[in-house]
Amino acid sequence: GNSVTQMEGPVTLSEEAFLTINCTYTATGYPSLFWYVQYPGEGLQLLLKATKADDKGSNKGFEATYRKETTSFHLEKGSVQVSDSAVYFCALRTGGSYIPTFGRGTSLIVHP
Amino acid sequence: DVKVTQSSRYLVKRTGEKVFLECVQDMDHENMFWYRQDPGLGLRLIYFSYDVKMKEKGDIPEGYSVSREKKERFSLILESASTNQTSMYLCASSASGTSAIYNEQFFGPGTRLTVL
Numbered sequence: 001g002n003s004v005t006q007m008e009g010p011v012t013l014s015e016e017a018f019l020t021i022n023c024t025y026t027a028t029g030y031p032s033l034f035w036y037v038q039y040p041g042e043g044l045q046l047l048l049k050a051t052k053a054d055d056k057g058s059n060k061g062f063e064a065t066y067r068k069e070t071t072s073f074h075l076e077k078g079s080v081q082v083s084d085s086a087v088y089f090c091a092l093r094t095g096g097s098y099i100p101t102f103g104r105g106t107s108l109i110v111h112p
Numbered sequence: 113d114v115k116v117t118q119s120s121r122y123l124v125k126r127t128g129e130k131v132f133l134e135c136v137q138d139m140d141h142e143n144m145f146w147y148r149q150d151p152g153l154g155l156r157l158i159y160f161s162y163d164v165k166m167k168e169k170g171d172i173p174e175g176y177s178v179s180r181e182k183k184e185r186f187s188l189i190l191e192s193a194s195t196n197q198t199s200m201y202l203c204a205s206s207a208s209g210t211s212a213i214y215n216e217q218f219f220g221p222g223t224r225l226t227v228l
Binding site: 098 | 157170
């Protein structure tokens with residue numbers, strides 16, 4: 001079956017620090033990969049996605065590259081802000097399935 | 113702006129009550145989902161629906177039922193609420209079709225349910 005593994009949080013950083021949140025996956029076939037973000041008190045929203053190997057998804061200064069050889073999709077940002085404090089979920093979807101597979105989420109706390 | 117709305121942001125119910133959580137999407141999506149979110153457990157799928165009147169059990173369907181009479185509306189029902197159903201409930205929708213693998217889910221804001 002499919003699975004997504006994320007680094008456990010919370011990740012605590014100072015403003016302007018570099019961020020990496022690791023995500024690795026196992027999947028049957030060739031999945032699409034997603035990062036979702038959940039701000040406090042809200043539902044999840046798509047942050048970025050990549051649909052094939054070596055694709056790079058990017059949005060709001062965040063980036064992630066689909067690495068088929070290492071089955072990874074690590075989230076990075078060069079300089080985090082307090083407003084980036086949220087929970088980040090890595091997810092995948094494979095063909096023929098209605099249901100995406102989510103990681104457990106990684107909480108990010110950014111201090112001024 | 114596309115939207116998934118949920119009937120309540122906060123709800124407090126008593127043990128044994130019947131509870132209805134409503135979800136409406138305006139994107140004409142075929143697929144709709146109900147999750148619960150608990151600290152340390154991530155998202156767990158309760159039920160999903162891929163078409164009107166169609167439903168499939170997810171990972172934790174016990175104690176819940178669902179109804180999808182119209183394409184845009186997906187209801188979650190707690191027949192007899194219990195304290196262990198205190199949680200955040202999230203509704204989501206997604207498009208189907210040949211490019212479905214590329215399609216993200218759109219989530220509602222969530223309903224925080226407390227059962228006393």
